[in-house]
Amino acid sequence: xxxxxxxxxxxxxxxxxxxxxxxxxxxxxxxxxxxxxxxxxxxxxxxxxxxxxxxxxxxxxxxxxxxxxxxxxxxxxxxxxxxxxxxxxxxxxxxxxxxxxxxxxxxxxxxxxxxxxxxxxxxxxxxxxxxxxxxxxxxxxxxxxxxxxxxxxxxxxxxxxxxxxxxxxxxxxxxxxxxxxxxxxxxxxxxxxxxxxxxxxxxxxxxxxxxxxxxxxxxxxxxxxxxxxxxxxxxxxxxxxxxxxxxxxxxxxxxxxxxxxxxxxxxx
Amino acid sequence: xxxxxxxxxxxxxxxxxxxxxxxxxxxxxxxxxxxxxxxxxxxxxxxxxxxxxxxxxxxxxxxxxxxxxxxxxxxxxxxxxxxxxxxxxxxxxxxxxxxxxxxxxxxxxxxxxxxxxxxxxxxxxxxxxxxxxxxxxxxxxxxxxxxxxxxxxxxxxxxxxxxxxx
Numbered sequence: 512x513x514x515x516x517x518x519x520x521x522x523x524x525x526x527x528x529x530x531x532x533x534x535x536x537x538x539x540x541x542x543x544x545x546x547x548x549x550x551x552x553x554x555x556x557x558x559x560x561x562x563x564x565x566x567x568x569x570x571x572x573x574x575x576x577x578x579x580x581x582x583x584x585x586x587x588x589x590x591x592x593x594x595x596x597x598x599x600x601x602x603x604x605x606x607x608x609x610x611x612x613x614x615x616x617x618x619x620x621x622x623x624x625x626x627x628x629x630x631x632x633x634x635x636x637x638x639x640x641x642x643x644x645x646x647x648x649x650x651x652x653x654x655x656x657x658x659x660x661x662x663x664x665x666x667x668x669x670x671x672x673x674x675x676x677x678x679x680x681x682x683x684x685x686x687x688x689x690x691x692x693x694x695x696x697x698x699x700x701x702x703x704x705x706x707x708x709x710x711x712x713x714x715x716x717x718x719x720x721x722x723x724x725x726x727x728x729x730x731x732x733x734x735x736x737x738x739x740x741x742x743x744x745x746x747x748x749x750x751x752x753x754x755x756x757x758x759x760x761x762x763x764x765x766x767x768x769x770x771x772x773x774x775x776x777x778x779x
Numbered sequence: 780x781x782x783x784x785x786x787x788x789x790x791x792x793x794x795x796x797x798x799x800x801x802x803x804x805x806x807x808x809x810x811x812x813x814x815x816x817x818x819x820x821x822x823x824x825x826x827x828x829x830x831x832x833x834x835x836x837x838x839x840x841x842x843x844x845x846x847x848x849x850x851x852x853x854x855x856x857x858x859x860x861x862x863x864x865x866x867x868x869x870x871x872x873x874x875x876x877x878x879x880x881x882x883x884x885x886x887x888x889x890x891x892x893x894x895x896x897x898x899x900x901x902x903x904x905x906x907x908x909x910x911x912x913x914x915x916x917x918x919x920x921x922x923x924x925x926x927x928x929x930x931x932x933x934x935x936x937x938x939x940x941x942x943x944x945x
Binding site for chain 2: 543
């Protein structure tokens with residue numbers, strides 16, 4: 512205490528100055544409306560910036576929680592969306608039915624795009640009801656198909672895999688074809704086997720066909736960027752730009768189709 | 780010493796009155812007025828109690844502000860000049876800074892000019908900065924501060940010439 516008093520006494524001129532300065536500022540603020548509004552403006556800017564700063568770092572620490580929340584919401588919305596699109600408007604007679612699709616959210620722990628047969632690894636496995644041949648989708652479009660699983664992880668055959676063929680269609684006219692990767696650019700695929708009797712234009716959306724049990728139908732895949740007519744004049748060869756950015760994938764959803772065992776049974 | 784105090788007191792009152800009645804009505808170029816009341820700050824004993832001096836400077840500015848109705852600009856400028864005066868004296872007079880008065884015979888004219896110039900220009904810059912309180916008016920602040928510094932400087936130099944302290 513003695514030391515504090517000594518320090519104040521030693522710098523008493525400064526403290527007197529400070530005190531009187533504060534008094535003059537108050538005086539200034541009180542007397543002049545212009546200064547009053549300017550000072551208020553300064554304080555608003557200051558506190559605004561401080562609050563902004565506080566919010567930004569607080570939200571940074573909450574990011575993990577927010578992410579989880581968003582994932583949950585997305586998962587629910589996606590499954591609602593998919594179920595909605597699967598149900599034809601005229602078969603809503605039977606009332607609430609058992610959902611035939613469930614989404615399991617997962618994070619990609621490893622991803623490659625530089626090979627010709629690319630795989631990913633996701634952090635969900637048998638524990639989370641993930642089995643082989645389940646489709647994997649992201650918020651933007653489809654990603655791949657589950658290949659192998661163990662207790663906690665699963666490997667995914669990426670769309671960017673030369674041997675994977677996906678059933679896809681043009682959204683406009685429902686013309687079916689199969690989609691595969693040429694193995695060159697990670698954002699371009701080829702849609703083949705679409706008959707030339709179907710009109711096509713650049714920018715048309717390509718969606719999943721729903722013929723396979725991997726993916727529900729009408730999930731977005733990409734956009735037509737170029738097309739040529741094959742020499743036989745019967746089919747198009749269509750270049751598709753993918754919606755999914757495979758180099759920046761993080762969260763994905765695994766599609767659990769409850770009807771798949773039944774479908775497989777029939778196929779046999 | 781008593782005589783000195785009385786003289787300071789009288790000059791305090793007289794300078795405020797002069798500033799109000801005469802110098803603040805000049806309005807050169809529309810709004811430039813000399814701040815002749817700074818004579819009090821300039822002529823106040825250098826070896827006096829600094830705390831007392833700061834308080835006196837504050838009241839000097841406050842009275843000017845109250846009379847002229849300029850909110851707090853004069854108060855803040857004068858108070859700050861009063862607080863900074865030891866530094867200005869040290870800078871202007873160097874090793875001879877322990878003199879009792881600044882503007883006396885015997886100190887070098889260059890030192891006196893520096894002392895005077897620093898006090899007046901700092902005061903003007905502070906005053907106009909607070910008056911405008913807006914960085915977009917930077918050029919106006921500099922322009923006004925420059926003109927008022929020159930004007931004040933000439934007037935104070937003349938007055939000091941007429942009234943040479945012993």
